[in-house]
Amino acid sequence: MKKFKYLISKTLDEAVSLYQSHGDSAMYVAGGTDVMVKIKSGKVTPDYLISLTHVGRNSEIRINPETGTLHVGGLVTHRTLEMSPLIKLQYPIIxxxxxxxxSTQVRNVATIGGNLVNAVPSADGAIPLIALDAYVNIYGSAGEHSVDLIHFFEGPGQTVLMNGEILTEIVVPKQPPRTGGAYQKFGRRAAMELPLIGVGVLITLEEDSNRCVRARIALGVAAPTPIRTLGAERYLVGKEINEDTLNEAGKLAAEESRVRDSIRGLAWYRREMVAVSVQRMGLTCLQRINQLKAK
Amino acid sequence: MSKQSLEIIVNGENYFLAVEPNCTLMELLRDDLELTGAKEGCGEGVCGSCTVLMDGKPIRSCLTLALEASGSHITTVEGLAQHGDLDPLQQAFIDHGAVQCGFCTSGMLMSAKGFLLENPHAGKKEIRNALSGHICRCTGYTKIVEAVESVVDRSQEKR
Structure with missing residues (x-):
């Protein structure tokens, strides 16, 4: 493996200034499950690896008691999210x-911030967060700013992050009552698999009926970046949510997707599975909303 | 580039070492500490044969820099047996014929151990899920899952 110098930063400021003093020859690392694979394969060749693991404050999940927003630190591992009762009960789509x-071994160290920053079209972590209208907080030498997650990705491996900026936190707005969400990673194996297609659906219903007041349909591996299928979302708003309307929304989403052939699957199959998954996830949303009522 | 210092606890023993920054935890264990239980299969985090416990949690030692494990407690398959007695999980693997060539075994054992520490009463489905990050190319998985399951059952009987 290529040789590099390993630098530990204890604060965000330290990390950013380390990065800036080494320019493009530096790279951040957190869980390392992507970075290490890229270094081993020679895809990236940093001279300096700046560890973010010890930048403590970005490793917790919390709800802001005043606004009800969910805050997930960039350094939170997938395993921590998986095991969190808060996430399981209130944000099942995540x-x-x-x-x-x-796999468990990967989830124990791989961080949600890393999953987003890596910006692969198949990033499972991104799709539910986009469906939830999440935004990310970004820290750099010019201070802090926020970007809606849907606008964070610019292409495969490309994000809006510039000049050593760090994704510090993901913020999910408080969801209205009668909102249900579900995500399907459609692949061949239960572990160590990238999805053929990733489908996240989030639906908010009127107070006393199954009429949809808001819909989000987000897709992974359907374009160079995660996308929302706005036409399918618009179609659902104002409609009664049932098998038929979800079927139609699935078809619209499939038309809007820009899937392509790859080693994992062919475009036509992916397109058909978008339609199928959107309907299935929509029905799961309904189920989950009804369960909320039952509680 | 020069070596950097590292303090690490492996199987209960403290080590103060100097390592190359690009040394993985797996290389440190195998080459410097001569603990060859963790195996390099794919070297890119897919096969699970390099799995060890870091602070009780299974991780891929081939994708973890030794320096990133600084200050942690690492447990390898060599640290499972206590005072010469095999861990019940190891014994179960033997009793159930869950080992053939043995290459994947130490990784399987470490994931199973980490999983049982968190879920002492897990069911079959959860066990399969916990081991899904491992690849075995000879026995198949049935005997392995049965071996882990048998340890779960025993701990329930004790209660």
Whole structure:
């Protein structure tokens, strides 16, 4: 493996200034499950590896008691999210995704911030968060700013992060009552698999009926970056949510997807599975909303 | 580039070492500490044969820099037996014929150990899920899952 110098940063400021003093020859590392694979294969060749693991404050999950927003630190591992009762009960769409990322050994160290920053089209972590209208907080030498997660990705491996900026936190707005979400990672194996297609659906219903007031349909591996299928979302708003309307939304989402052939699967099959998964996840949303009522 | 210092606890023993920054935890264990239980299969985090416990949790030692494990407690398969007695999990693997060539075994044992520490009463489905990050190319998985299951059952009987 290529030789490099390993630097530990204890604070965000330290990390950013270390990065800036070494420029493009530096790279951040957290869980390392992506970075290490890339270094081993020679895809990246950093001279300096800056460890973020000890930048303590970004490794917790919390709800802001005043606004009800969910804050997930960039250094939170997938395993921590998977095991969190808060996530499992209140954000099952996130739980759906994180429990299927890599394997237990990978989830124990791989971070949600790393999953987003890595910006692969198949990032399972991104899709549910986009469906939840999440935004990310970014820290750099110019201070802190926020970007909606849907605008964070610019292409495969490309994000809006510049010049040593760090994704510090993911923020999920408080969801209205009668909101249900579900994510399906569609692949061949239970572990160590990238999805053929990733489908996240989030639906908010009217107070006393199954009429949809808000819909989000987010797809992974359907384009160079995670996308939302706005036409399918618009179609659902104002409609009664049932098998038929979800079937139609699935078809619309499939048309909007820009899937392609790859070693893991062919475009036509992916497109059909988008339609199938959108309907299935929509029905799971309904089920989950009804369970909320039952509680 | 020069070596950097590392303090690490492996199987209960303290080590103060100097390592190359690009040395993985697996290389440290195998080459410097001569603990060859963790195996390099794929070297890219897919096969699970390099699994060890870091602070009680299974991780891939081939994707973890030794320096990133600084200050942690590492347990390898060599640390499972206590005072010469095999861990019940190891004995179960023997009793159930869950070992053939043995290459994947130490990784399987470490994931199973880490899993049982957190879920002492797990069911079959959870066990399969916990071991899903491992690949075995000879026995198949049935005997391995049965071996882990048998340890779960015994701990329930004790209660």
């Amino acid at each position: 739980h759906d995704a994180v429990q299927r990322i890599g």
